[in-house]
Amino acid sequence: MERNIYSGTSDYMVSEDLRNAVNISIALGRPLLIKGEPGTGKTMLARSIALGLDMPFIIWNIKSTTKAQEGLYVYDTVQRLYDSQFGDRDVSDIKQYIRPGKVGEAFNSEKQVVLLIDEIDKADLEFPNDLLWELDVMNFFIPETGETISAKHRPAVVITSNAEKELPDAFLRRCIFHYISFPDEEMMESIVRVHYPNLESNLLAGALKAFYWVRSLPGLLKKPSTSELLDWVQALTVGGIHPDRIMSELPFLGVILKKNQDFEQVLRRIHSPGGLQRQAGLTGSRKYV
Ligand SMILES: Nc1ncnc2c1ncn2[C@@H]1O[C@H](COP(=O)(O)OP(=O)(O)O)[C@@H](O)[C@H]1O
Ligand SMILES: [Mg+2]
Numbered sequence: 001m002e003r004n005i006y007s008g009t010s011d012y013m014v015s016e017d018l019r020n021a022v023n024i025s026i027a028l029g030r031p032l033l034i035k036g037e038p039g040t041g042k043t044m045l046a047r048s049i050a051l052g053l054d055m056p057f058i059i060w061n062i063k064s065t066t067k068a069q070e071g072l073y074v075y076d077t078v079q080r081l082y083d084s085q086f087g088d089r090d091v092s093d094i095k096q097y098i099r100p101g102k103v104g105e106a107f108n109s110e111k112q113v114v115l116l117i118d119e120i121d122k123a124d125l126e127f128p129n130d131l132l133w134e135l136d137v138m139n140f141f142i143p144e145t146g147e148t149i150s151a152k153h154r155p156a157v158v159i160t161s162n163a164e165k166e167l168p169d170a171f172l173r174r175c176i177f178h179y180i181s182f183p184d185e186e187m188m189e190s191i192v193r194v195h196y197p198n199l200e201s202n203l204l205a206g207a208l209k210a211f212y213w214v215r216s217l218p219g220l221l222k223k224p225s226t227s228e229l230l231d232w233v234q235a236l237t238v239g240g241i242h243p244d245r246i247m248s249e250l251p252f253l254g255v256i257l258k259k260n261q262d263f264e265q266v267l268r269r270i271h272s273p274g275g276l277q278r279q280a281g282l283t284g285s286r287k288y289v
Contacts, residue, residue: 004053012041012048013183013190021178022049028176031117031135031157033167036180039225041191042160045180046116049156056113058155060102062122068130071103071117072140073149094144103134104149112153121165128171136174185212188229195230199237206246207233213247214256214266224256231255 006022008014014022022045025032034042050057060071076097084091100108106115120128134140135157139150159175161167183191185208192204211229214220224232235252245251250270257263 006049006052009048009052011051011194012044013187013194014045014048015187018045018178018180021176025176026053026156029154031159031175033159033161033172033175033177034180035161035163035177037163037182037223037225039227040180040182041226042180043116043118046114046118046158046160049158050114053114053156055156056109056111057116058102058106058109058113059116059118062117062119062127064122064124066123066127068123068127068134069101071101071131072134073101073104073142074099075144095147098142098145100149103131103140106155107138107140107149107151109155110152113155115155115157117157117159119162120159120167121161125168129168132171132174183226188226191226192230192233196233196237199233200243202243203236203241203246204233206243207236210247210250211256214250217262217265217269219265220257220262221259222257222262228256228258 004026006019006026008019022032034045036042046059047057049055075094076099080091080094080097083089089096102115102117106113117131138154139148141148163179188211189204189208192199192208196204207229211224211232215223232252232255235255236246239251241251248270250266253263253266257266
């Protein structure tokens, strides 16, 4: 039992609430539904659970065209047709053309796995409901072969969704829900430190201050997220940028802002006399680029 308690991993910062949600979901055998804006560590959490509990990790990336059925199994009729015309295989044995999907793989595994259903909100509205039954009873029937596939071990299911989209009530009822809010500066500092333990403190402090200033600007089309901050501190380091220049010049701004309008808004503010300089708490001698 002890083995099945998730307590975090050295590469992932986890709050106590989130850790509890993970453990409750595993103990109750219910999917853990994680919502939060992009970059809040939803995908990474599932990886960390697998690592922390030493369980194999199966990722099902959901696209707009993904159907629930594909997660169970796919019947490869094209191969069968091909074999019936050109091959020497016995095509009446349909079993050989049944390929497990990600849920099927998770059910078949000899070891309990972590099954990540990533970005469920990308699929159509029916998708979550279509999966409910199988995830509840942990088995499914394959009519083509008359087989029932039952989970050898109930997978720890982690489902992620971006914040905007609502999911069906029936689905929500069955999940343990946790919302990861965007990390505050202190938490973010720890997250960056996990990735870059040797980062110079002044550079990190400068980058954090500038990053949160940019995020606080009204009307941004796309707020920069954790991934962008991680890339940015790397760019600042590689570029040999002195920490004093970060807030006043915002070097490599394109690493954190990906929309023209956002970029221009920030540039306007940098060049407006005094505006950003005051934000940076700098003296009048600072030179702008
Ligand atoms: N709590 C955290 N601890 C360590 N790294 C994190 C954390 N949250 C986010 N990250 C890092 O931020 C980036 C984005 O995380 P990701 O899991 O892809 O976010 P999401 O799936 O929510 O969009 C990754 O590089 C990840 O390592
Ligand atoms: Mg993700």
